[in-house]
Amino acid sequence: MNRTQKSFCPILIILCCLSCSIFAQVSISEANDNLKNGKTALAISQFEQIIETFKDDENPNLDSLISAYEGLQYCYTVRFKLDSSIIVLKQAEDYFQSIGDDTRFLEFTVPRAEMYYLMSKFDEAKDIYFEALNNNNLSRDNRKRASLRVANIFMGKANKEKAYEYINIALDIAIEDNDTSLLGNIYEGYASIEMYFGNKNKALDHYINAIPYLKGQNKSMILSSTLRRIGNIFEELNNLDKAKDYVKKAMDVAKEYNLKKEIASCLNISGRIAKREGNCEKAIELFEESLPQFLNSRIVNNALSTISDIALCHLNLGNIKDAEKSLAQADDLLPKATVLNHIIAYHYTKFKFYIIKNNKEKATFHLNECRLISDGELGPRNVLTFLLMDKMYHEKFQNYKEALRASNRYYIFRDSINNLRQSEMVFDLEAQYKKKEQDKEIALLNNENKLKAERLSKQKITIVGGGLALLLFSLLSIFVYRLYKRVQVQNNLIKSSLNEKDTLLREIHHRVKNNLQVISSLLALQSKYVQDPIALAALKQGQERVHSMALIHQDLYENQDMSGVNTYNYLEQLCENLFDSYNIDEENISYNLMVEEMILDVDTMIPLGLILNELVSNALKHAFKDDQRGKIDIVLKEINNQIHLEISDNGSGVNDLSDIEGKSFGYELIKAFSKKLSAEMVINSENGLKIKLLISNYKKAA
Structure with a gap:
């Protein structure tokens, strides 16, 4: 072979590789076009041919091969052949593992676990997620994704400690990466947990933390509902100025994006605020404006409570006939209602109506209905409503002994609720007090150390020996203090996890529902x-x-x-x-x-x-x-x-x-x-x- 031929061979090799790469890109593009046009079977055949061609090549274009595997997997997924989709992902894993490409191998491991998760095969999914999480080459995005899924799986198995361990991993990485798309949802989820357990102050903190991230991601529905819920908390705490401010912000977002249900919900809270202010005419207008959306959307529970509020406002204004018309409409909705809070609101309004009408028989019926409901597990607000009804009933029908007992029960329970609302403030003060006591103990220990050092010096112990003794004692004190703090933190985590089983389970169902919606x-x-x-x-x-x-x-x-x-x-x-x-x-x-x-x-x-x-x-x-x-x-x-x-x-x-x-x-x-x-x-x-x-x-x- 002459010199010219030798120099020309590398050029030919480069041109051949380049032509193969261009051919692959054209073929993948053609397969993707067929997939978009609904020709899934043809796209599957083309992707399979592309994969076989690349695998036979000694130096394949790995990026194009990944695109072909991903396209083939997507074809099977849209045809609901999830088992075939898993097989494709496993084939891709095996290929990249065989050539020692750990990074690309992991790009298919997490999606394979996702497919098992979607098929509710949680044990198989967990094993694959663990395999990925134990690999140091796993990307941060996939580590967040896998950690969240593992937390959800452990939540479903009622393993609180493990669920918290993995969800905290996801949260830590999200904070480090400033992953605003995830942080907003996490804070909003934690707020929902705190609200479920009645910790309104903590819920407010989480909701407020979520707002900047939700705005940054333009998540209009979640942002509007978050602002509205903040307003709802302030309304329940009787801070009406703050409630109005946040409800207005929520309404602005809802109107901008034409979120009809959110608009109706904001109007409903505004009506409750007006009712608290004693402006029943305005409250009726706001309630009636929100009602058609609830009825049209078949949101029965909200519609029932709204109509009950309208009737209650009419009763407060002395419009008995208008109240009676509203209650007749509520009667039709009651059989379809499922939320106890709204059912109790209905019975309370009917009870008050018959108290005004001096109809003892029907007032007794609605009082007993609330009594039956209150035998279950209800929140303090609903129990307080029942106790108020019991008090009103005995006062109205002149059963003075029972009226006195009912009044005592009502006022004692009302005061206990107020004490509970202040419990978080008391807890914070108690924590500050304990911290001061700990500082005093540490100061006393330091003083004791100094006295011991002086005694050692007076006993003519050498400076080196005294220094070493003091150093060892100080290190021991620091070790004991750190050990004490670590045990304290672990105890707090254990107590927290014991109180949050149901809320974590609620979160997994929420996420599964969102995935199905996707x-x-x-x-x-x-x-x-x-x-x-x-x-x-x-x-x-x-x-x-x-x-x-x-x-x-x-x-x-x-x-x-x-x-x-x-x-x-x-x-x-x-x-x-x-x-x-x-x-x-x-x-x-x-x-x-x-x-x-x-x-x-x-x-x-x-x-x-x-x-x-x-x-x-x-x-x-x-x-x-x-x-x-x-x-x-x-x-x-x-x-x-x-x-x-x-x-x-x-x-x-x-x-x-x-x-x-x-x-x-x-x-x-x-x-x-x-x-x-x-x-x-x-x-x-x-x-x-x-x-x-x-x-x-x-x-x-x-």
């Missing part, structure tokens, strides 16, 4: 790039299935009892969402719930919810003709250690039961989850379609 949003975004009506329908069904699961976690973190899901509340929300999703006019198609209230475990409720989602969706789409007035009946009850689920409609039914078997993904989904629940399914197509499941494998919440 998946739903991804499906909605994907549908914009899909033209095929069948594919669009499949994406919409996917959104409904994800939303049915999100409702379960939303129910768990919004209610006090997080051990399980209330069947009636969940089915009502699910049906309302499906009717809204399909734009169903309830005058044409209605539904009737005959549901026995049970608290079912999450592992039972998720497959049951997905089955219900499929059956109700199928009835709404296929059961009724355009001019037919339809009705869907849903029955759920427990009989002889079995759950009986029956969904029936008066639609056109099916001519042959074989027409629905094996013809749709939804039917296959129903069969799969029925098998998981050990359910026997019976289908009857006479006079419409009736599907009945006898479920044997279910678990109630502990």
Whole structure:
């Protein structure tokens, strides 16, 4: 080979590598375009070919290979083939581990753990997260992400110490990195925890800390609700000027971004402030302005309390007839209400109405209703309301002995609440006092050290020996003091963790619900790039299935009892969402719930919810003709250690039961989850379609 040929070979090699790289970029771009256009199967085939081409190359373009793996994994994820998605991520891990690229290996480890987490396989996810966290090459972003997930997993296992250990790791890294996208949510979450336990002063601190980060991230919904909740705290503490200031700020944000529910909530708090100020006319105007949004959005509990407030204002103004009209409207909402605070507010208003009307029988009824509710675990505010009603009742009907006892109970309990509100201030003063006492003890110890040193010098001990003794004693004192402080900190952490189990569990359900909402949003975004009506329908069904699961976690973190899901509340929300999703006019198609209230475990409720989602969706789409007035009946009850689920409609039914078997993904989904629940399914197509499941494998919440 001559000199010219030798010099030309490297140029050829460079040109070949460059052409392969350009070809890969073009192919990846083409595959991504097919993915955006809904041609997922074609995109999968192209990504697989690109990966095989690169893996056969001795010097592959690793960035392009990563893009191909990520594209292939995303294709399987949008098609809900999560097992295939996990396989792709594991293949990528194995490849980069085989070439010794630890950094790129970890870029696929955390997403694989995420997939197991989304599939509720928490033990598998935890093991993979631990593997990643123990690797020093894990990036800080992935370390935050993995630590938060591990904390959530330990929270679900009721391991408070470990949950705090890992969530503190995530918080420390977020603070060091000034990760404003995460810090705002963390502070807002801590504030919600403190509010749940009634620590309003601490909650205020966390809410105020969250505001700058939420503003920086332009999180309008969370920012508005945070400002509103601060205003709500000040309103409950009777600091009305501060309450008005923060409610106005919340209203400004809500109006700027047209957040209708937030606007209604701000108007509602403004009405409560006006009521506290004694301006009942203004309060009525504000309450009535907020009410339509609650009614239109089917926010029954808020609507019930708002109408009760309107009626109470009318009573304070002496407008008995107007109060009676409002209470009649509240009567219709009461059966659907679920939050005890709002139910008690309704009974208090009705009680006061009948006290004014001098109707002892009906006043007694509403007093007893509150008594039954107060037998459960209620907050001090609601107990105080019941005691006030008891006092008013005996005073009105001239039972003077009982009136005196009721008055004593009321005033004693009211004073105890005021003492509790001052407990945090007392605790701070006590801590300052203890710190001073500790400083005195340390000063005394130092004085003792000096006396001992003088005695040693008087005894003519050498300067070196005395210095060494003093040094050793000082080091021992410092060691003992540090050990004491460390034990004190650990004890405080243990006490804190013992009080925050339920709140941490509430946080995990909140985050799971948010993750499901993200998946739903991804499906909605994907549908914009899909033209095929069948594919669009499949994406919409996917959104409904994800939303049915999100409702379960939303129910768990919004209610006090997080051990399980209330069947009636969940089915009502699910049906309302499906009717809204399909734009169903309830005058044409209605539904009737005959549901026995049970608290079912999450592992039972998720497959049951997905089955219900499929059956109700199928009835709404296929059961009724355009001019037919339809009705869907849903029955759920427990009989002889079995759950009986029956969904029936008066639609056109099916001519042959074989027409629905094996013809749709939804039917296959129903069969799969029925098998998981050990359910026997019976289908009857006479006079419409009736599907009945006898479920044997279910678990109630502990």
